[in-house]
Structures are given as structure tokens and as C-alpha cells.
Amino acid sequence: MKPTHIEHIGIAVDNLEESIKYHEEVLGLECYGIEEVKDQKVKTAFFKVGDTKIELLESTDPEGPIGKYIEKKGPGIHHIAYAVPDAAAKLKEAQEKGLRVIDKEPRKGAEGLNIGFLHPKSTQGVLTEICDHK
């Protein structure tokens, strides 16, 4: 099952407000949505670049996944999300191939997407998100 496009690139940021300003004023993109995803302990901001989005991720809890990531590695590219027709099937397929997954089944992410992560140990060091719009 081939991804149709890169749905978004997730970027961990220290300060959402400052990062939004950078993306708007320097890159000329427009922030069209800000959303808190309680489940993942993040506040997100979205920008469209063609079919792909930039998803800024600011931690709302130092113990959350983004809080820990920034503590360890600092701000920067956090993950790449591929759009697929069926995220559940793709996660299943990955497990059948022996890949390590973070999510065995999709859960709800920002913008109502069904999302699941593959573990970077199985994906060439790139935290990889699989998502669909179902």
C-alpha cells in the first residue's frame, strides 16, 4: 500500500508563538489552525505547503513525548507523516513485516486523522507516522 503523499512534517518547537511568527513572516506561510491534542500533551499549529502540511508541536507537559524529545535532542524535525488509504491496514502490514510499531492500531490525532507511529528503530531512524482521513 503506497502512500499518496507526505501528509505533514512534524516539527518540535520550544515556543509555538515564536515559531508561528517565523513561518508566517519569514517563510510567508499562513497558520490556519491551532489545536491542543491532550492525548499527546501537545499544542499544534498547521500550515499548508501544497498537499503537505507543516505541523508545529509545542509540548504542554515536560513528561509528554515532545517535552522529552526537546529535552534530549532540542527543537527540530520530529517526524514525517505519510498519507495512506487505510492506516489500520498499513500498521498491520508493518507488523507482519516484523517492524516495531508504537501504535498497533490507529488512534485519533490532530485534525481528526487516524494516526499510528512506526518506531524509528525500524524506520532508518526517522519517526514515521501513517495516517488516513477516514
Ligand code: ZN
Ligand atoms: Zn504528526
